[in-house]
Amino acid sequence: MTRLETSDCMWGVGLADSVARTVEQSAGERYSLRSFSCQAIPAPADYSRDNPCLIWIAWSAWEHMTLLQQQFFTRLESAPKVLLLDEDVPISHVEDLLIQGSFSTMRLPLKPEQVLDALHRAEEVAHLYADIYKMTQEIYLERELLARKNEQLSFINQFISRAAQSLEPAAVLNGACQDLKRLLPVDMLQGIFWNTEQPAPQNTLPGLEAVCFMATDKDSEPRQAWLHLLLDSATRATGQPVRSYQILPLASDGSTLAGIPPRPTPGTVMFLPAACGGIQFGCLALHTSSPVNLGRDQVELLHTAASHLSLALRNALLFDKARNEAEYDGLTMIHNRRHFDRRLREELTRHERYGHPLSLLLLDMDHFKSINDTFGHQAGDAVLMELGAMLKTTVRATDYPARYGGEEFTVILPQTDAAQAWTLAERLRTRIMGMTFNHQGERFRITASVGIATHTPGAQATPATPESLLREADEALYAAKGAGRNQVHWNMAEDHLQVAAR
Template structure:
């Protein structure tokens, strides 16, 4: 390390005095000459060196206000006033002189200069120590501030993620909170589980809305489906895609590892999924950031596991276990709600009741496993065909229903006919056997009044279904057909 020097600046000194000072300089001192205040350049002196300015009282008094201000701004420059041998200090305005290191009389000897050097070095070391202490305090404050921000982040994400039992809502919280931590622009996620005793693994992939058949989307799905193998050493057999609609959640580029934070979700000893935070640019995370992400991941895993369990339990309560459409209990609840709503607004409410033809014979011929396969397919076909506002459900056995809000009987008949044709054209395959099935359907519609019984719509649709069964099957009958038949028979 280079030895520190003490730099003596002299301002407007005669040449012979400068020469005398050069002859008397103590070891470790250098002399620099300045004709005006603006000539003083402390950067040339070096930041490690002690700087002292020698000037006479006469020179100081002759300085203009602006020059004195410049001199005062040089905080690292210690002033020494040089007095003539017979010059007195009575009547001096010390407030006007400002802070200074010392006053010395001519001539400037080696001993007097050495004393000034020692005093200046001591004060400089004190300044340096104070500066270092201030810097350390500043760094400590900065570190504490960062820790405080990170703890606030952790507290927010723990509190907000615990407040919901909906997977999508928790992922929205993660997206919002991580946006400030790593400047995230997007979020994706994958969850996996074993679905049966054979160990078949299925997954759910959460992505923002993207081009359906785009290459970028395909690469993201592949990247996410690789994670079960990476973390849990399992291979996904099938997956379901879920659109994650979060405000400002966007993924526009293919996966780039250096722009991602992959947060594995481990509940106990079991990995249940992973969340991927996508940043705008290459990430360089500090150790404290990695620690806070690790801490957050532990709680997020528990929150998301609870949300997934709650959803599964709710699905078991709300949906039919075989066909994955709503069950009879949920249908009974929904029809009561829709009847009350349609009573208020006096709008038509329609119901389609569907029964598979000769289903017992199908079970007897191909077996109950084939029958279950047919029921699953019919459930999927029903969900795919009805509108998003409609309510498809399994009514019992081989019977299905679809509740159609604000739909006339003619409109309901058209939808039922479309469903019937789809079913009759579908080729089912089981154990190297191919076969078709047909369905009979009953359609009913009413505009409920204040006193309309809740079971009226179901009874009318059931009667229309009975008519379709007795009229040759594989057809759609409506309550209007039923009324027409009753009128003819009477």
């Protein structure tokens, strides 16, 4: 029985039999009286069990109690206590107790109306304590709710602040994963995002172009399972298949965040939409270390976090797109002329400072105009796209391929002398010559001419400039064209000129 439940039990401590009968008869059948002798004073365990509504204590019993027993009764605030005084007991003996307000007194012999009055006051006290307890519980719940709201607000503020600190999508996702650990046992956050603005180019299969941010770029069976889940979530969200996708690692150095990612299992994966302005542009996949059951407030908080994260990711993706448009050629998806000019100047300055050789390749597709005239410009664009993809996979990781303009491409070769540049140029020329293109059932091939320019710091009387290096590569390219095309030339003395076999 709790302290707030209505009790019909009274205690009588050290009451004479006649007094006990008066109490029982006056109280009626509703109440019961449990009597204790002076030798068996009730203990706290008795109080917890009975929760008496009123305690009658004979003065003789009170005097018989130990100090600890008296303190026990004095500290009982929820149950009114009545000291029954014999006629010869001076009131001065109980003044301290009366001043404390924890006891009231009655003179014996006890009258029925006195018993009823004491019971009435006991009921009032019980109701008062019930109201106080209820108010206390409400205050406690309000404080608990306020503390939870403050914690949620702190979480959202930190979440928004961290999400706004970077315009790199991978950094935004990594930061969100760390913050979500305050809410859930999240150990991984991945995502897939697609373009919602541009329609698919003509003559291409319908579907989405997507980018997947994953916990690793290393092929493994768990990664394949996650990739399948991400691609499937995009299809379910849009009703379209994913036509092409790119995988980017979440860790900045390309390594895993925590080794091989765990395989997705039922109950440990949650998908949240990434949407702005009512338009979904991606899906977020959360992985928890163990299955979780979310309360309503957690679900609301998670959706609020996802909404703010979506805005940050949208801004980061748009910034990344704008940066790519400024740095990359939209058709071939390798660096454009503007970014190439800046990079060449930077590399030339760096190689001049450290005394390393720097080479430059300039490639031009032979008779490219005839492809456009014969098969159309769409076929020509398709050829350029494949050439751009080939360059990215053929050159070294330190090399820098770019589209120079039209059907011309260029490759910056850091720390590369003339002989090494020749080897790389020949590799590219041979690869291009071996490529087969197909347009509407028509198969055709192309060739390329390549010009090489190499700058070795200290070898010339005057330092090289980007303009002079480009001019030398251009002269070598036109020499290759003039010698019959499908050749590699470098701009050096005539006795060092080499021509590749056709």
